[in-house]
Amino acid sequence: MTTVAKEFDAEAAVGLFSGVCEGSLSHLYRSSPIEIVPDDTIIISEGVRLRHLHIVRRGVIELFAQAGESRTTISLLGPGESFILAAVVNNAVALMSARTLGGTELMHIPANLFRKLLKSDQQLLRNVACSLAGNFRGVVRHLRDQKLRSTNQRLAAYLVRLHQQQGARGVVRLPLRKNLIASLLGMQPSSLSRAFADLQVLGVTVEQDRVNLAKLEELETFACLHQRVDATDATPVNRYRKVDGSPERLEKKGIRDHEI
Amino acid sequence: MTTVAKEFDAEAAVGLFSGVCEGSLSHLYRSSPIEIVPDDTIIISEGVRLRHLHIVRRGVIELFAQAGESRTTISLLGPGESFILAAVVNNAVALMSARTLGGTELMHIPANLFRKLLKSDQQLLRNVACSLAGNFRGVVRHLRDQKLRSTNQRLAAYLVRLHQQQGARGVVRLPLRKNLIASLLGMQPSSLSRAFADLQVLGVTVEQDRVNLAKLEELETFACLHQRVDATDATPVNRYRKVDGSPERLEKKGIRDHEI
Incomplete structure (x- = not known):
C-alpha cells in the first residue's frame, strides 16, 4: 500500500x-x-x-x-x-x-x-x-x-442503544453533554430532565454522566425497539461510534467541554 | 428505442x-x-x-x-x-x-x-x-x-408546498384523505382538525377537500419555509407528485376512497 x-x-x-x-x-x-x-x-x-x-x-x-x-x-x-x-x-x-x-x-x-x-x-x-x-x-x-416514539421512549431507546454499543452491563456513560443529547432526541433540555425523572420507575438513575439501567429488559420493552429494524447497520458511521463513541474519546476531542 | x-x-x-x-x-x-x-x-x-x-x-x-x-x-x-x-x-x-x-x-x-x-x-x-x-x-x-416545526407549522408548510405544486392561486385541493395527511405530518387526526382551526387566523378555510389560502404570505412566514432548503428537488418523487398528485388522479387510483 x-x-x-x-x-x-x-x-x-x-x-x-x-x-x-x-x-x-x-x-x-x-x-x-x-x-x-x-x-x-x-x-x-x-x-x-x-x-x-x-x-x-x-x-x-x-x-x-x-x-x-x-x-x-x-x-x-x-x-x-x-x-x-x-x-x-x-x-x-x-x-x-x-x-x-x-x-x-x-x-x-x-x-x-x-x-x-x-x-x-x-x-x-x-x-x-x-x-x-x-x-x-x-x-x-x-x-x-x-414519529413513532414519545420523548420518554426516545430517551429509553437512546439509552438501550448506548448500552449495546458500550457493552457494559447495566450502566452507560453519556458521551455528550445533555443539551446536545436533548437536541439529537428532538426535545428541549427541560423535557430531557423530565424524561430522565420519568424513567426512574424503569430503573434509570443518573449520576453526572453515568446512567444506571437497573431494569434493562423493562426499559427495552418500553422503548419498543425492534431487534432488526432499530439495530444500527455496520456502516462507517457505526464503526466510528463503536471505536470513538466512548466518553473518554469524545472528551479528548473536546466535545464534553463544549457548551451548546 | x-x-x-x-x-x-x-x-x-x-x-x-x-x-x-x-x-x-x-x-x-x-x-x-x-x-x-x-x-x-x-x-x-x-x-x-x-x-x-x-x-x-x-x-x-x-x-x-x-x-x-x-x-x-x-x-x-x-x-x-x-x-x-x-x-x-x-x-x-x-x-x-x-x-x-x-x-x-x-x-x-x-x-x-x-x-x-x-x-x-x-x-x-x-x-x-x-x-x-x-x-x-x-x-x-x-x-x-x-424536529423543527410545530404541528400547526407542519400543516402550514404542507399547504404552502401543495400550493406551489398545484399552481392555483390562493386555493389547493387536498390530494389525500385527512387521516393519511395527519399520519404523513406526524400527528393524530384530532390534532390535524385543531391545526386547521388554528390556521383560520392565517386565512386558511376548508370546504371538504378544497382549502382556501387567503393570506398566503402570512402562512409562508408562519411555516418558516426556507426557499432553497424546503423546495423539493426535481427527483422522480417530485415528478410523480407534479403529474399525479392532483385529487383527480389519486381519486382514479382509489386512494380517496380508501379508509386508513
Missing part, C-alpha cells in the same frame, strides 16, 4: 475510498487541502450549494438544521466520515448546516473533481452508492424515532 | 433506468414478474430482508413504520418510483413496510439480479447513486419538518 492509500485508509473516509484505485486517490489527495479548524466554526450553512465534500480526519462535526427560532441536531460525525455526500453527488444545496465541536481536522475535496471521478472510477461510485444507502437508512431510523 | 426500453421508459422507474443499456433492461425485464395487487395488500414488512426491488407501474404505495401501538406514514409513491432501494443495494432488512392504496401494478425485480447488474452496468449504478442521494434528501426534509 502506498503512502497516499495508507493516508486515506488510516484517517479519512475509510468506507468511501475502500478499494479505490491509486490514481484516483492520488488525484484527490493532491487537490484536497487539509485544514485544522477551531471549535464552533461553521463549515456549511444550509441552503448553500457545496463546493467541497468534507472529510473528518480528527474531531467531531455536528450536522444541524434551523427554521426560524428552532434548531435541532441531526447527526454527529467523527473520523472517517464525510459530509454532505448527497448534496455533492446531486450538485444540490445543503439541507443541513455543519459546525466543528472542539478542534477538528478536515480534508476538503473539490466537489467538481469528486463528481468527475465518480464518472471514471467504478469502485468509488459503488462505495458512494453503499454509503448513501447507509446514510438514508440512518435518517429513516431517526425519523422513525421522532 | 426498442419495446423493452420503451416499456421501462413509459411506466417504470424512469430515473433509475434512464440511459441504461438495452442488454441490462432486457435481462431485468425478462426476470421481473409484473403483478396487479389489490388494495390494502402488504408488500413488505419492516424487519424483513428484501428479495425484490419493487417498481410502481400504476397506483399508489404507502411506506409506513410501526413501533408498538404507534404507526406513521413515511412516504407515498406513485408510478415510476421504486421501493426500497437502499435496503436492496446494501442487502439489508427493510426499515419501512409497504402496502398498496387502491389497486396497484408492480414489477418485482429480483434483488440479487439487481445487485449483480449494479456491478456490471455503470449507468445503472450512477442512476442508483443519484436516486439514493435524492431519497436521502427527501427523508432529511421530512425529519426537518418533524
Whole structure:
C-alpha cells in the first residue's frame, strides 16, 4: 500500500475510498487541502450549494438544521466520515448546516473533481452508492424515532442503544453533554430532565454522566425497539461510534467541554 | 428505442433506468414478474430482508413504520418510483413496510439480479447513486419538518408546498384523505382538525377537500419555509407528485376512497 492509500485508509473516509484505485486517490489527495479548524466554526450553512465534500480526519462535526427560532441536531460525525455526500453527488444545496465541536481536522475535496471521478472510477461510485444507502437508512431510523416514539421512549431507546454499543452491563456513560443529547432526541433540555425523572420507575438513575439501567429488559420493552429494524447497520458511521463513541474519546476531542 | 426500453421508459422507474443499456433492461425485464395487487395488500414488512426491488407501474404505495401501538406514514409513491432501494443495494432488512392504496401494478425485480447488474452496468449504478442521494434528501426534509416545526407549522408548510405544486392561486385541493395527511405530518387526526382551526387566523378555510389560502404570505412566514432548503428537488418523487398528485388522479387510483 502506498503512502497516499495508507493516508486515506488510516484517517479519512475509510468506507468511501475502500478499494479505490491509486490514481484516483492520488488525484484527490493532491487537490484536497487539509485544514485544522477551531471549535464552533461553521463549515456549511444550509441552503448553500457545496463546493467541497468534507472529510473528518480528527474531531467531531455536528450536522444541524434551523427554521426560524428552532434548531435541532441531526447527526454527529467523527473520523472517517464525510459530509454532505448527497448534496455533492446531486450538485444540490445543503439541507443541513455543519459546525466543528472542539478542534477538528478536515480534508476538503473539490466537489467538481469528486463528481468527475465518480464518472471514471467504478469502485468509488459503488462505495458512494453503499454509503448513501447507509446514510438514508440512518435518517429513516431517526425519523422513525421522532414519529413513532414519545420523548420518554426516545430517551429509553437512546439509552438501550448506548448500552449495546458500550457493552457494559447495566450502566452507560453519556458521551455528550445533555443539551446536545436533548437536541439529537428532538426535545428541549427541560423535557430531557423530565424524561430522565420519568424513567426512574424503569430503573434509570443518573449520576453526572453515568446512567444506571437497573431494569434493562423493562426499559427495552418500553422503548419498543425492534431487534432488526432499530439495530444500527455496520456502516462507517457505526464503526466510528463503536471505536470513538466512548466518553473518554469524545472528551479528548473536546466535545464534553463544549457548551451548546 | 426498442419495446423493452420503451416499456421501462413509459411506466417504470424512469430515473433509475434512464440511459441504461438495452442488454441490462432486457435481462431485468425478462426476470421481473409484473403483478396487479389489490388494495390494502402488504408488500413488505419492516424487519424483513428484501428479495425484490419493487417498481410502481400504476397506483399508489404507502411506506409506513410501526413501533408498538404507534404507526406513521413515511412516504407515498406513485408510478415510476421504486421501493426500497437502499435496503436492496446494501442487502439489508427493510426499515419501512409497504402496502398498496387502491389497486396497484408492480414489477418485482429480483434483488440479487439487481445487485449483480449494479456491478456490471455503470449507468445503472450512477442512476442508483443519484436516486439514493435524492431519497436521502427527501427523508432529511421530512425529519426537518418533524424536529423543527410545530404541528400547526407542519400543516402550514404542507399547504404552502401543495400550493406551489398545484399552481392555483390562493386555493389547493387536498390530494389525500385527512387521516393519511395527519399520519404523513406526524400527528393524530384530532390534532390535524385543531391545526386547521388554528390556521383560520392565517386565512386558511376548508370546504371538504378544497382549502382556501387567503393570506398566503402570512402562512409562508408562519411555516418558516426556507426557499432553497424546503423546495423539493426535481427527483422522480417530485415528478410523480407534479403529474399525479392532483385529487383527480389519486381519486382514479382509489386512494380517496380508501379508509386508513
